[in-house]
Amino acid sequence: MTGTTPEPSAEPDPDPTGTRPPAIAVENLAKRYGQVRALNDVNLSVQRGEVLGLIGDNGAGKSTLIKILTGFIQPTSGRILIDGQPVVLSSVSAARALGIETVFQDLALINTLPVYLNLHLNKELRAGPFLRKSLMRRNARSYLNDIGINIPSVNAEVAQLSGGQRQAIAVARSVYSNANILLLDEPLAAMGAKEGGIILDLISLLRGRGDLSIILIAHNYSQVLDVCDRVALLQHGGITFNKKTADTSAEELLDLVANEYRIGGSKAEGRGSFLTEIRDARP
Amino acid sequence: MEFNEAGPAASRRALLRGSALAGGGVAAALALAACGSGSSSAAAASGTGNFPATPKFKFVFVNHVTTNPFFQATQYGIQDACALVNCSYQWVGSETSDVSQMVTAMNTAITSGADGIAVALVDQTAFNAPTTAALAKNIPVVSYNADVTTNARLTYVGQDLYAAGQQMGQKIASLFPSGGDIAIFIATPGSLNIQPRADGAAAALKASGKNFTVKQVTTGADVNPEQSAIDAFTQGNKSFKGLFAVDAGSTQGIANVMRKYNLKSQGYHGGGFDLLVPTEQAISDGILDFTIDQSAYLQGFLPVLYLYLYKLSGTLVSPPFTDTGLKFVTKDLVAAYLKTQNRFEGSAAKQLYLH
Amino acid sequence: MLSKQRIPGLAGVSRTLLRMRELSVIAVVVVLLLYFGVSNSAFFSSSNLGNIANFTSAAAIIAAGEVFLLVCGEIDLSTGMTFALIPFVMMSVNDHGVPMFFAVIIALLVAAVIGVFNGLVSQLLKLPSFITTLGTLYLLHGITLKVSNNFPRPAPQDGFLMKILGVGEWTEIIWAVLLVTLMQVILTQTRWGVHTIATGANTLGASEAGISTQWVKIRAFMIASTFAGFAGILDGTHISHSFDPNAGGNDLMFEAVAACVIGGTALIGGSGTVVGALFGALLLAVLQDGFNIQGVSATTFIMIEGIAILIAMVLNTQLGRLRRGVKEG
Numbered sequence A: 001m002t003g004t005t006p007e008p009s010a011e012p013d014p015d016p017t018g019t020r021p022p023a024i025a026v027e028n029l030a031k032r033y034g035q036v037r038a039l040n041d042v043n044l045s046v047q048r049g050e051v052l053g054l055i056g057d058n059g060a061g062k063s064t065l066i067k068i069l070t071g072f073i074q075p076t077s078g079r080i081l082i083d084g085q086p087v088v089l090s091s092v093s094a095a096r097a098l099g100i101e102t103v104f105q106d107l108a109l110i111n112t113l114p115v116y117l118n119l120h121l122n123k124e125l126r127a128g129p130f131l132r133k134s135l136m137r138r139n140a141r142s143y144l145n146d147i148g149i150n151i152p153s154v155n156a157e158v159a160q161l162s163g164g165q166r167q168a169i170a171v172a173r174s175v176y177s178n179a180n181i182l183l184l185d186e187p188l189a190a191m192g193a194k195e196g197g198i199i200l201d202l203i204s205l206l207r208g209r210g211d212l213s214i215i216l217i218a219h220n221y222s223q224v225l226d227v228c229d230r231v232a233l234l235q236h237g238g239i240t241f242n243k244k245t246a247d248t249s250a251e252e253l254l255d256l257v258a259n260e261y262r263i264g265g266s267k268a269e270g271r272g273s274f275l276t277e278i279r280d281a282r283p
Numbered sequence B: 001m002e003f004n005e006a007g008p009a010a011s012r013r014a015l016l017r018g019s020a021l022a023g024g025g026v027a028a029a030l031a032l033a034a035c036g037s038g039s040s041s042a043a044a045a046s047g048t049g050n051f052p053a054t055p056k057f058k059f060v061f062v063n064h065v066t067t068n069p070f071f072q073a074t075q076y077g078i079q080d081a082c083a084l085v086n087c088s089y090q091w092v093g094s095e096t097s098d099v100s101q102m103v104t105a106m107n108t109a110i111t112s113g114a115d116g117i118a119v120a121l122v123d124q125t126a127f128n129a130p131t132t133a134a135l136a137k138n139i140p141v142v143s144y145n146a147d148v149t150t151n152a153r154l155t156y157v158g159q160d161l162y163a164a165g166q167q168m169g170q171k172i173a174s175l176f177p178s179g180g181d182i183a184i185f186i187a188t189p190g191s192l193n194i195q196p197r198a199d200g201a202a203a204a205l206k207a208s209g210k211n212f213t214v215k216q217v218t219t220g221a222d223v224n225p226e227q228s229a230i231d232a233f234t235q236g237n238k239s240f241k242g243l244f245a246v247d248a249g250s251t252q253g254i255a256n257v258m259r260k261y262n263l264k265s266q267g268y269h270g271g272g273f274d275l276l277v278p279t280e281q282a283i284s285d286g287i288l289d290f291t292i293d294q295s296a297y298l299q300g301f302l303p304v305l306y307l308y309l310y311k312l313s314g315t316l317v318s319p320p321f322t323d324t325g326l327k328f329v330t331k332d333l334v335a336a337y338l339k340t341q342n343r344f345e346g347s348a349a350k351q352l353y354l355h
Numbered sequence C: 001m002l003s004k005q006r007i008p009g010l011a012g013v014s015r016t017l018l019r020m021r022e023l024s025v026i027a028v029v030v031v032l033l034l035y036f037g038v039s040n041s042a043f044f045s046s047s048n049l050g051n052i053a054n055f056t057s058a059a060a061i062i063a064a065g066e067v068f069l070l071v072c073g074e075i076d077l078s079t080g081m082t083f084a085l086i087p088f089v090m091m092s093v094n095d096h097g098v099p100m101f102f103a104v105i106i107a108l109l110v111a112a113v114i115g116v117f118n119g120l121v122s123q124l125l126k127l128p129s130f131i132t133t134l135g136t137l138y139l140l141h142g143i144t145l146k147v148s149n150n151f152p153r154p155a156p157q158d159g160f161l162m163k164i165l166g167v168g169e170w171t172e173i174i175w176a177v178l179l180v181t182l183m184q185v186i187l188t189q190t191r192w193g194v195h196t197i198a199t200g201a202n203t204l205g206a207s208e209a210g211i212s213t214q215w216v217k218i219r220a221f222m223i224a225s226t227f228a229g230f231a232g233i234l235d236g237t238h239i240s241h242s243f244d245p246n247a248g249g250n251d252l253m254f255e256a257v258a259a260c261v262i263g264g265t266a267l268i269g270g271s272g273t274v275v276g277a278l279f280g281a282l283l284l285a286v287l288q289d290g291f292n293i294q295g296v297s298a299t300t301f302i303m304i305e306g307i308a309i310l311i312a313m314v315l316n317t318q319l320g321r322l323r324r325g326v327k328e329g
Helices: A062-070 A092-097 A115-119 A133-146 A163-176 A193-209 A221-227 A250-261 A274-281 B012-017 B024-034 B070-085 B099-111 B128-136 B161-175 B195-207 B223-236 B248-261 B277-284 B296-312 B334-339 C010-019 C023-039 C046-071 C079-095 C100-124 C129-148 C159-167 C171-189 C191-201 C203-208 C213-240 C249-262 C274-294 C298-324
Strands: A024-033 A036-046 A051-055 A077-082 A085-087 A100-103 A181-185 A213-217 A230-235 A238-244 B058-063 B088-093 B116-119 B141-144 B156-158 B180-186 B212-218 B240-245 B269-273 B290-293 B327-329
Touching (some): A036 A230, A051 A221, A062 A181, A092 A100, A100 A163, A133 A163, A230 A250, B058 B099, B070 B296, B116 B296, B161 B290, B248 C213, C046 C079, C046 C274, C079 C100, C079 C249, C100 C129, C159 C171, C171 C191, C203 C213
Parallel strands (some): A036 A238, A051 A230, A100 A181, B116 B141, B180 B212
Antiparallel strands (some): A024 A077, B290 B327
């Protein structure tokens, strides 16, 4: 989030599949907080059935972008389009109504409730005033089976699950709510290989379904390449890199992000570090 | 210190005066005040009654259990006296017998220039320094309801708590001529407004020479569990045929429990303190033997008059020691109490002429 | 040991029982009952059981509402004062000519309004409920003294309405059991209960899921204060047949909260049991009654009661840990 002018947008969006518009797209999206430009002319789109990995340094604006797409905050300017139609995401419920579901890092799970109630949170099935617990349990079990999440019991309190299982439940809950577009904010953060594997498997499975569009924020670039169709780099408030994962590599991504701050500059025109200034200032 | 057990024919007014008004000066003051707002003969603009104009005195009453219903009657007495002599009052202190709270309240009264202070001396030493300080600033101090003789107060108005307990003990001894097991129920042991009563009763029973086993039983300060506690005790300790209490709530509890199990017919005796309606009703119905009226109304009414006259006369009219009396309210006396709720008992705010 | 699938059959039943968080407090109550029963022959007499019921009821009714509040992460410290005030509101309204039935309804509505007040102030002004209800506590105490002229008054005893509102012999404990059952069902079998648990366990997460956490909490405040007011009417009518401005108060509030905690409701919120709170209140009642019937000396009594509560709590939490099998790592 700086005051400098960003790179012009990188290469335009990839060839769409057929003539179908992207499931979700943002055009010239900007968000300013007073003088500070958090986002500056972001152009991005995700096709139906596509998984987009969004990478970028801390503070590049990834969280802001997610919050806008969730409906949590409003953009200063620019457009959001869903299935080619411009929309206004005035609130979280409005975004949800359009099929956008987000899984934040805090997971928003209720630790003291069992898995099946978490899956149905605020969408509980009832007979009159009473909960239809057996029905919800059955639904939960079959649903988790469908998407290949292996939990010993849907009656288990969420607190008793491992980190990976919890994340999986959180993702499952979002998908269960008939989401079309899924935003995952660092789902692999603070997770070991085994736990992370559960999530990656889940994302792959969801990708295979073909009806969901997923935007995935991550820092582990090799994992990202594994499950994503495309990778986009958010830098200085704009998208400076956008390629199919098949056409890039982990090294290239690392290079892009890390070198921004090294002496000698980087592919993207950066500010240069303070060391550069010292070097240049020496008599 | 003797008490007068007034005969059945005594009128209400006589009961109120009791044996307290030994001092003729006070009787005269009351008569003058009762004259009403007749025109003053003196040249100065009129004060109240026959009295000349004075600044509107403010008297501060420091109390140890400010929300206790016993002292509601005291507050009514203060209000009525203040209305008579055109003064104002403040009712301060502690809800929970916290002496340091009371001392702070008293000191605040002194520094804010109260015209007179009345304090319940519930601690042996804590109030002595503030009293001396007040007197040094020409603020008269009297004590009421509880007294400490080493304190420099001008006088004491009330019936001593310990002495009242002793009277009850003697009464109990007369009800059990051959001794017995006696339970003394106390809401909050150690509380300065009731513990002395219990101690006095126990001491009197011991001094009676008869074979008494006295057990002090805690009931708690909350009136409903209090009754359940008394209930439980009586059911589990059937040898204790004497059920007596030193606070209003426990007394009411005894009355209700004796009524519930019809204990009077099984040789039980019960009694206690203060004038809650269920207590009075039980006495009237022959279920409870007695309750003790400690003239709470007078303990507020008289100090106000004493302080006023002391200020008015520039210390010439010195307040006398006043025993506000203790009355055993038994079945033959209780009818008057039950007739209607009134300010004198604290049970209603309405001004009434009872006759 | 954790999250095993429930196997139908006898093994499953015992496992289910062991999983009941209420089991530990029930066990302690049984132990105490046996101890006092053996020590005193009058303990199991009908009149003494009536006393135990009386000791239990007020705290249990208040606890039934307080559990809901604790579960969603809040607390109401003013319930003891609402307990004292509402009977006087009822009598005042009746004094003005309103028939007793409507006077009761109006008084309970006033209690609900107190709850709404507590809820709005704490939620909208973002004050911790501890602070808010501490303020309300003093305010209500003062109002009660004023409304009652600082003097107790007899509770009405006649008529069918008063019979079911406390005059009838076991009415207070029956109401307590009914209300506890009702709230337990609501907590565990309805959406309202799930949302309350969610609000307490993860307020942010619950609101992200679309639950109106503020309204969940305000509703809980309303329940707590309404139950407290109702308990005040029942208790005064049933036991001492009089309403006292100093009845209940902070001691009763602490007893109700202690009953909740002893019964297995966490102070931090997110989980709770109303049935457990009933047994918690019963535990405290058995202690109090048992000591009374033993004739334990006045000054020793308070000390022993404190120690006994601590022991009961320790036993309870240890049994609870055993049941849960604390997860390592």
